[in-house]
Amino acid sequence: MISLLDIAERTQKGRKVAEDTWNMSLFRKISExxxxxxxxxxxxxxxxxxxxxxxxxxxxxxxIDLLVEHGVYCITTGRVIEFTRQEVLTTIRExxxxxxxxNGKDARIMKQRRVExxxxxxxxxxxxxxxxxxxxxxxxxxxxxxxRTDFIEGFNFTEVDGHEILGAPLEAYxxxxxxxxxxxxxxxxxxxxxxxxFYPITTRAAVLMxxxxxxxxxxxxxxxxxxxxxxxxxxxxxxxxxxxxxxxxLWRISGSFSMMGGFCGGVDGAIIEGIAKPLTAVLCYxxxxxxxxxxxxxxxxALAIPLQPLNWARSVVNQALNxxxxxxxxxxxxxxxxxxxxxxLLEVSLRTIEATINGANLYAxxxxxxxxxxxxxxxxxxxxxxxxxxxxxxxxxxxxGSEILTKLAEQLKARHPEPGFSIQECYxxxxxxxxxNYEKIYGEVKEKxxxxxxxxx
Amino acid sequence: MATDSETKEALDGLKExxxxxxAEAARKAAQxxxxxxINPVLALKEAxxxxxxxxxxxxxxxxxxxxxxxMAGDAMTAASEILESAVARDSVAAKKIVVIGTVxxxxxxxxxxxxxxxxxxxxxEVHDLGVDVKSSMFISRAKETNADIxxxxxxxxxxxxxxxxxxxxxxxLGLRERFKVMVGGGPITPEWAKQIGADGYGADAMEGLEVAxxxxxxxx
Numbered sequence: 001m002i003s004l005l006d007i008a009e010r011t012q013k014g015r016k017v018a019e020d021t022w023n024m025s026l027f028r029k030i031s032e033x034x035x036x037x038x039x040x041x042x043x044x045x046x047x048x049x050x051x052x053x054x055x056x057x058x059x060x061x062x063x064i065d066l067l068v069e070h071g072v073y074c075i076t077t078g079r080v081i082e083f084t085r086q087e088v089l090t091t092i093r094e095x096x097x098x099x100x101x102x103n104g105k106d107a108r109i110m111k112q113r114r115v116e117x118x119x120x121x122x123x124x125x126x127x128x129x130x131x132x133x134x135x136x137x138x139x140x141x142x143x144x145x146x147x148r149t150d151f152i153e154g155f156n157f158t159e160v161d162g163h164e165i166l167g168a169p170l171e172a173y174x175x176x177x178x179x180x181x182x183x184x185x186x187x188x189x190x191x192x193x194x195x196x197x198f199y200p201i202t203t204r205a206a207v208l209m210x211x212x213x214x215x216x217x218x219x220x221x222x223x224x225x226x227x228x229x230x231x232x233x234x235x236x237x238x239x240x241x242x243x244x245x246x247x248x249x250l251w252r253i254s255g256s257f258s259m260m261g262g263f264c265g266g267v268d269g270a271i272i273e274g275i276a277k278p279l280t281a282v283l284c285y286x287x288x289x290x291x292x293x294x295x296x297x298x299x300x301x302a303l304a305i306p307l308q309p310l311n312w313a314r315s316v317v318n319q320a321l322n323x324x325x326x327x328x329x330x331x332x333x334x335x336x337x338x339x340x341x342x343x344x345l346l347e348v349s350l351r352t353i354e355a356t357i358n359g360a361n362l363y364a365x366x367x368x369x370x371x372x373x374x375x376x377x378x379x380x381x382x383x384x385x386x387x388x389x390x391x392x393x394x395x396x397x398x399x400x401g402s403e404i405l406t407k408l409a410e411q412l413k414a415r416h417p418e419p420g421f422s423i424q425e426c427y428x429x430x431x432x433x434x435x436x437n438y439e440k441i442y443g444e445v446k447e448k449x450x451x452x453x454x455x456x457x
Numbered sequence: 458m459a460t461d462s463e464t465k466e467a468l469d470g471l472k473e474x475x476x477x478x479x480a481e482a483a484r485k486a487a488q489x490x491x492x493x494x495i496n497p498v499l500a501l502k503e504a505x506x507x508x509x510x511x512x513x514x515x516x517x518x519x520x521x522x523x524x525x526x527x528m529a530g531d532a533m534t535a536a537s538e539i540l541e542s543a544v545a546r547d548s549v550a551a552k553k554i555v556v557i558g559t560v561x562x563x564x565x566x567x568x569x570x571x572x573x574x575x576x577x578x579x580x581x582e583v584h585d586l587g588v589d590v591k592s593s594m595f596i597s598r599a600k601e602t603n604a605d606i607x608x609x610x611x612x613x614x615x616x617x618x619x620x621x622x623x624x625x626x627x628x629x630l631g632l633r634e635r636f637k638v639m640v641g642g643g644p645i646t647p648e649w650a651k652q653i654g655a656d657g658y659g660a661d662a663m664e665g666l667e668v669a670x671x672x673x674x675x676x677x
Binding site: 164201229235260262263296369 | 566646
C-alpha cells in the first residue's frame with residue numbers, strides 16, 4: 001500500500017491547481033463518471049434500500065476512476081495528489097477489514113460487516129458534541145457505562161481551567177484536558193482500557209498531537225478523528241497527524257460521507273464521492289474506519305427532515321464498500337431534532353435500521369445542530385443498540401427493510417425538526433437513567449417499531 | 458430604439474442564458490441588449506433580480522447544486538461586463554462587496570461555500586478567503602477590497618471565539634464602523650451574534666443573503 005510519506009511528498013510535488021478550478025473540474029469529472037457507469041437518478045419508485053445488485057459494483061468502479069483520473073487535492077499546498085490504478089486497487093485489497101482497538105479486557109475488534117449480515121454491530125455512543133466541563137467526567141462515565149460501547153469519542157467545550165479556549169496554546173492544553181477527563185470517565189465506568197477517540201479541539205497539528213500521552217492521554221489502542229474534507233480534499237495538519245499516529249499506534253477514523261448538492265452535484269455524484277472519500281481516507285490517512293454515506297448540504301440547517309433520496313444513496317454507498325472493499329463502515333446518525341423528543345428517536349431508529357441492513361456499524365447519534373449540553377444523551381445510543389438487535393432478530397432483509405423504512409418515513413415526513421432539550425432536562429446522569437417523560441417516549445417509540453416488525457428482546 | 462416586445466425578448470434571452478448556466482450565451486444576450494439600445498441598467502436590475510430568485514428556489518428545492526450557482530454567477534459576470542461597459546460608470550450602482558471565510562483553525566467549508574454562492578448569485582461581489590483564515594487576514598482583505606461586509610463562518614464551539622476576535626480587532630484598529638460583520642455556522646446562535654456585537658446572523662444561506670441585503674441597504 002502507498003506510504004503516507006509518499007502522500008506527503010506528492011502534496012509538495014503534484015500539479016498546482018487553484019481551488020476554484022479543482023471544485024468545478026471535480027463536478028465535471030463526477031458528472032462524466034455518472035454517465036459512463038450509468039448511475040441512475042432517484043425516482044419516486046426507488047426503494048429506501050438499494051435492491052439492484054449490479055449498481056454497487058458500477059458505483060465502486062466510478063469511485064475508483066474518480067481517484068485515478070482526478071486525484072485528491074491538498075488545500076495546504078494547492079497541489080493535486082495523483083494515484084495509479086494499481087495503487088488504488090492495492091489499497092482496496094490490502095487494507096484490513098478489522099482492527100483491534102482499546103486495551104486489556106476492554107479491547108474490542110472493530111470489523112467490517114456484510115450487507116444483510118447477522119453479526120452484532122460495533123457501536124460508539126458519542127460524543128462529537130459540546131458539553132460544559134462541570135459535566136465532563138460524569139458525561140463520559142454515562143456513555144462508557146453502556147455495555148455495548150466499543151469506543152467513545154471526545155467532546156468540545158469552551159473554557160478550560162477558567163480560561164476561554166482561544167489560540168493554539170490553550171487549544172493544545174484543552175486537548176490534554178479533554179483526554180484526561182475521558183480517561184477519568186472510562187475509569188469511573190469500570191472500563192479503563194476502553195478505546196478513546198480524540199475529538200479535535202481544533203485541527204492544528206500541534207493540538208492534535210498534544211493529546212498523545214501514554215499515561216493520561218491518547219495511548220496505543222486509542223484513536224483520533226482525521227476526516228477527509230469535502231470535495232476530495234486533504235490538508236497538511238491532518239496528514240502530519242496521521243503520520244505521527246501511524247508511528248505512535250493510534251487508529252484513525254474519518255468522516256467520509258459525501259454532501260449531495262455540493263460540488264459532487266446530485267445524488268448520482270454523491271454516490272460516487274461517497275465511495276471515493278473513504279478510499280481517500282485509507283490512502284491518505286490510513287483511516288480504516290469511516291463513517292460513510294450521503295448527506296444533504298442543507299442537513300445541518302434543515303427546516304425539514306431530510307429523507308429520500310439520501311437513504312437510498314447511503315445504501316448504495318455502504319453496499320459497494322462492504323461488498324468490494326475492506327473499509328469498516330459506520331453510520332453517523334445525525335437527527336435534525338434534539339434529544340428528549342419522539343422525532344429524534346424516530347430519526348435515530350430509521351437510520352439505525354438502514355445501517356444494520358446495509359452492513360454499517362453505529363456511530364455517535366448527535367443532533368445536527370448540537371448546542372452546549374443539548375446534543376445527545378446516552379438514551380439515543382441505547383436505542384440504536386436495541387433497534388439494531390431487533391432488526392437482526394427479526395431477520396429483516398433489504399426488501400422488507402425498505403417497506404418498514406417507507407412506513408417510518410411517512411411518520412416523519414410532515415414533521416419539522418424540534419430543538420429538543422438539554423441533557424439535564426431529560427436524563428439523570430447520576431443514576432444513568434432517562435427522566436420519566438423521556439423514558440415514556442422511548443417506550444412508545446419501541447412499541448411503534450414493534451408494530452412495524454422489529455423483534456425487541 | 459427597441460419595441461416593448463423586442464425589449465422583452467432580449468431580457469428573456471439573458472435570463473434564459475443565466476438559468477442555463479451558459480456564460481457565452483449570457484454574453485451574447487447582453488450584447489443584443491446593448492445593440493438594441495435597451496437601457497443596460499434596467500437589464501442588470503430586472504434580469505439579475507429575477508434569475509437570482511429562481512436560482513435560490515432551485516437550490517433550496519434540490520433542483521440545482523453548488524456548481525450550478527458557480528456557473529450562473531459566471532454567466533452573470535460575463536453579461537454584466539458587457540452591460541456595464543455600455544453605460545457611464547456612475548449610473549450603475551456599485552456592487553456591494555463581501556469578504557467571506559471560515560475562521561482560524563476551522564476547516565469546515567460547505568456552509569461557507571453555499572453562502573458565498575448565494576451572495577454571488579444575489580448580486581454581491583464575493584471574495585472567498587477559504588478555510589482556516591486568520592482574523593488579521595479578514596481585515597486586510599476587507600480593507601484591500603473596500604468591502605461592505607465581513608462574513609465569518611465557524612463550525613466548532615472552540616473556533617467561534619475567532620468571530621469575536623475579528624470584531625475586537627476591528628474595534629482596536631478603529632475600523633468597526635467601516636465594515637458590517639455577519640456570522641453563521643453550526644454552533645452559532647442569534648444570542649452569540651448579539652453577545653459578540655455582530656451586525657447580523659444567518660441560520661442558513663437564504664437567511665444569510667437576506668441579512669446581507671439588509672445590512673447593505675439593498676432591502677429594508
